[in-house]
Amino acid sequence: MAVSLGWGMGAGVRWGVGGVACAAGFGVLLLTVQAPASQQGLAPEKTLLAGVDVSGKSADEIKQIANDLSSRLLATPLKLRYQKRVLATTPDRLGGKVDVAAAVTAAVAPDPAGNLVDRLRERFSGPDARQVALPVVLTPEAVTKGTARFAVQIGMEPKSAKLTKVAGKFKATPPQPGKELDPAALAASVHTALDEPAYRAKLAEGLLSSASRTEWLKSLTPIELPVTTREAVPQVTLEHLKEITARLSSFRTGMGGSSRNRISNVALACRAIDGTVLLPGDVFSYNDIVGPRVASAGFKEAPVIVKGELQPGIGGGICQVSSTLFNAALLADLQIVRRSHHAFPVHYVPAGRDATVVDGLIDFRFRNNLKHPVAIDAKVSGGSVYFHIYGHPADKREVELERGRISVIPAAISTVSDPRLPKGRRVVEKRAKSGQRVTLYRIVKQDGKELRRETVSRSAYRAFPGVVRVGTREVAKAVPSGAPSSGPSLPAAPMSPSGTTTPSAQDDRQ
Numbered sequence: 001m002a003v004s005l006g007w008g009m010g011a012g013v014r015w016g017v018g019g020v021a022c023a024a025g026f027g028v029l030l031l032t033v034q035a036p037a038s039q040q041g042l043a044p045e046k047t048l049l050a051g052v053d054v055s056g057k058s059a060d061e062i063k064q065i066a067n068d069l070s071s072r073l074l075a076t077p078l079k080l081r082y083q084k085r086v087l088a089t090t091p092d093r094l095g096g097k098v099d100v101a102a103a104v105t106a107a108v109a110p111d112p113a114g115n116l117v118d119r120l121r122e123r124f125s126g127p128d129a130r131q132v133a134l135p136v137v138l139t140p141e142a143v144t145k146g147t148a149r150f151a152v153q154i155g156m157e158p159k160s161a162k163l164t165k166v167a168g169k170f171k172a173t174p175p176q177p178g179k180e181l182d183p184a185a186l187a188a189s190v191h192t193a194l195d196e197p198a199y200r201a202k203l204a205e206g207l208l209s210s211a212s213r214t215e216w217l218k219s220l221t222p223i224e225l226p227v228t229t230r231e232a233v234p235q236v237t238l239e240h241l242k243e244i245t246a247r248l249s250s251f252r253t254g255m256g257g258s259s260r261n262r263i264s265n266v267a268l269a270c271r272a273i274d275g276t277v278l279l280p281g282d283v284f285s286y287n288d289i290v291g292p293r294v295a296s297a298g299f300k301e302a303p304v305i306v307k308g309e310l311q312p313g314i315g316g317g318i319c320q321v322s323s324t325l326f327n328a329a330l331l332a333d334l335q336i337v338r339r340s341h342h343a344f345p346v347h348y349v350p351a352g353r354d355a356t357v358v359d360g361l362i363d364f365r366f367r368n369n370l371k372h373p374v375a376i377d378a379k380v381s382g383g384s385v386y387f388h389i390y391g392h393p394a395d396k397r398e399v400e401l402e403r404g405r406i407s408v409i410p411a412a413i414s415t416v417s418d419p420r421l422p423k424g425r426r427v428v429e430k431r432a433k434s435g436q437r438v439t440l441y442r443i444v445k446q447d448g449k450e451l452r453r454e455t456v457s458r459s460a461y462r463a464f465p466g467v468v469r470v471g472t473r474e475v476a477k478a479v480p481s482g483a484p485s486s487g488p489s490l491p492a493a494p495m496s497p498s499g500t501t502t503p504s505a506q507d508d509r510q
Contacts, residue, residue, distance in 0.1 A: 043107045050134040051204030054107055063104045065207070066134060070098035072203060072213055073136050073194060077222035080150065080186070082229070087150040088222070091190060095142020098134060107132045136194050140183035143190075151181040154227065160236035162275030163244055163375040165388070172241050173275065175234035182230040189225045199223070236277045236373070243372045244277070246393040249331035253324045253348040253385045262302035262317035265293075266385060269321040270378035277375045278368035283337055284329075284376075286322050286357050286364040293318060293359045319356050320348050320385060322364045325376070326355035328387035329366045330456065332374065333397045333444055337365040341459040344433055352403050352438035352459045370395040398445040401456075409435025411463035421471025432466025 043054045043062060050069050054062050074092035090096075144151070158178035164171050193199065206216035255263060272290045293299045293315030302316025319342070326339060327349065340362050345351035355364045368374050372392035379386045411432035421427060440456040 041108060044110070044130060046129040047107055047132060048129055049103060049107055049132045051200045052207055054132075057107075059104050059108050062107045063100060066098075066100045066103050068207060068213070069134055069203060070100055070136075072206065072216060073098060073134070075213065075217055076194065076199075077217065077220060078190065078193075079222045079224045080147070080227050081224055082154040082181075082227040085150070085153055087147065087227075089146065091136050091138065091194065094138055094146040094187075094190065096136045096138050096190070098136055100134075103132055103134050136191060138187040138190055140187055143183040143187045144181075147181055147183070147186070155180040155229065155232065158232040158234040160234045160277060161238050161241055162236075163241045163277055163390070164275040165377045165390075170241075170244075170390075172238055175237055177234060178232040179229045180232040182228045185228045185230075186225070193223050193225060235282075236279060240277060240279060240373045241375070243392050244375050244390050246391060246396055247388055248333070248374065248391045248396050249328050249389045249399070251324055251328040251331060251387050253320055255320070255348075255380075255383050255385060258317065258383075259302055261300040263380070265299050265302055265315055265317040266321055267380040268298050269318045270380050270385065273321070273325065273376055274378040275375065277373055279373050280368055280371060283365055283367045286325070287359065288363075290318065290321075315359065319346070319354070321378070322357045323349050323354040324385045324387050325378070326364060326366075327353055327401070328376075328389050330401060330442055331399045332389040332391070333370070333395075333399055333442075334374070334389070335367040335369040336456060337367050339364055339457060341457070341461065344461045344464070345436060350403060351406075351436050351461065352440040352457065353401065354459075397451070398448070400443040400445070402441045402443065403438050404441060405437065405439040407437045409437065409461070409463045411435065412465040413468055414465060415468050415470050417472045418469040419472050421469060422473055422475045423471050425471035427469045427471075428466065429469050430465075430467040433464040435463035436461045 042056050042058055045055050047053070047055050049062060049066060052065060052069065054065060057065075074096050075090050078089050078091065078094075080087040080089060156178040157180075159176040161175040162173040164173070202220070206219075211219075255266065258266075269290050273286075276284065276289060278284055291297055295314055299315040299318075301312050301314055304311060304313035304316040323346065326336070329336065339355045340357075341352070342354050342356045346354050356362060357364050370391060372395055374389055374391040374395075377386075377388040377390065411434045413432050416429070418427070437458070437460050439458050441453060442456050443453045444451045
């Protein structure tokens with residue numbers, strides 16, 4: 001509250017408070033109470049928002065100032081340094097937030113009530129300055145997300161314990177600790193740097209000078225902050241491996257007819273997966289475990305499926321690995337989280353039981369929904385891909401897979417007139433591929449008693465239209481012996497009994 005004082009001389013004292021007069025002997029003291037600025041929706045006298053004077057301003061005016069200040073705060077250039085590695089970023093990219101609404105509310109809030117002496121002092125000497133903070137709040141979770149790529153460069157991933165089968169016996173590989181960026185420490189460092197008096201003075205000066213945010217940012221020297229790391233603890237320990245003693249499932253697919261490069265890719269993917277241990281609740285990600293399918297990682301060129309056609313590409317064959325693992329996971333009664341089918345059925349598993357993957361785009365994931373850890377054994381041997389999943393004997397179930405509701409999606413065949421061919425001659429330019437719909441079911445039993453029956457997936461392999469060229473060139477009735485033909489001779493496509501072209505079986509090598 002603002003206090004107004006008046007002194008006068010007279011036979012007595014008039015003490016006025018809100019229009020009430022009191023006689024008190026000598027002299028006159030007139031005390032009137034006026035409504036403070038904060039009660040009028042304005043910031044009290046000497047109110048500073050992040051160093052900017054907002055005294056007497058309305059909430060809307062203060063909000064505009066706070067928004068400008070926060071946008072500058074969040075755009076402040078930062079350089080995070082770890083040894084020779086540097087990440088140029090901003091508080092905004094690290095997930096920083098500014099609570100503008102809370103700052104505006106604090107700026108126009110009334111002064112705490114004081115006694116009469118305090119009010120008299122404020123009348124003569126003025127109120128103390130009120131500092132209203134405008135902090136940037138960063139959470140470790142947001143910082144972790146904002147530094148993900150940088151953290152990979154500076155950290156060393158911990159290696160969990162692995163369990164592999166060698167010559168019929170389990171072999172345990174001990175875990176190895178790693179190091180990782182400490183997001184909580186980094187969040188604290190950024191908060192402290194943005195709260196330094198010297199920086200706050202620059203922030204207020206930039207706003208008061210009417211310089212645009214772009215101009216002000218250009219004048220700033222990036223704030224350099226060292227990045228600290230912490231020990232990264234492996235998730236799977238040797239203790240976890242002691243619970244894995246029984247085979248829960250097995251599945252095999254053949255690689256007959258595969259090229260040397262394709263077999264090499266399949267073996268490389270299996271080696272990356274072999275020995276992986278999933279604790280209860282863990283989710284297996286094929287793309288995370290196998291990694292990018294690039295030449296530098298050892299993957300080679302082999303046929304891959306692109307828009308329904310086989311084309312050369314790096315990593316061809318790794319979908320056979322994901323499909324084999326998909327079936328093993330189903331038979332172990334693990335929960336499928338994400339699975340996609342190919343454009344058309346593949347040769348190594350029945351339709352509806354494949355799982356395609358695309359680096360960085362389509363993943364295959366499943367969760368260990370069992371009560372104990374499981375380990376994945378992946379091998380390439382004798383022209384086949386083998387997957388075995390091991391776990392605790394108490395988690396073993398009898399699992400059957402059934403396909404149903406199978407239907408064919410006819411493929412359209414378009415005809416194109418070709419004057420180069422003799423009239424009536426038909427040549428297949430592009431073979432048609434019929435589509436297919438199929439539903440996959442899983443039946444889970446224990447001791448011969450059915451526990452549940454569930455729909456795993458519904459696959460719809462699309463049809464690919466074919467193109468047939470039909471000749472329109474008139475042929476002479478009689479052609480002299482030995483005379484050259486007047487047009488190219490092209491092989492005819494096999495015909496179905498109905499007169500349409502019969503699609504060939506596609507030998508998929510993906």
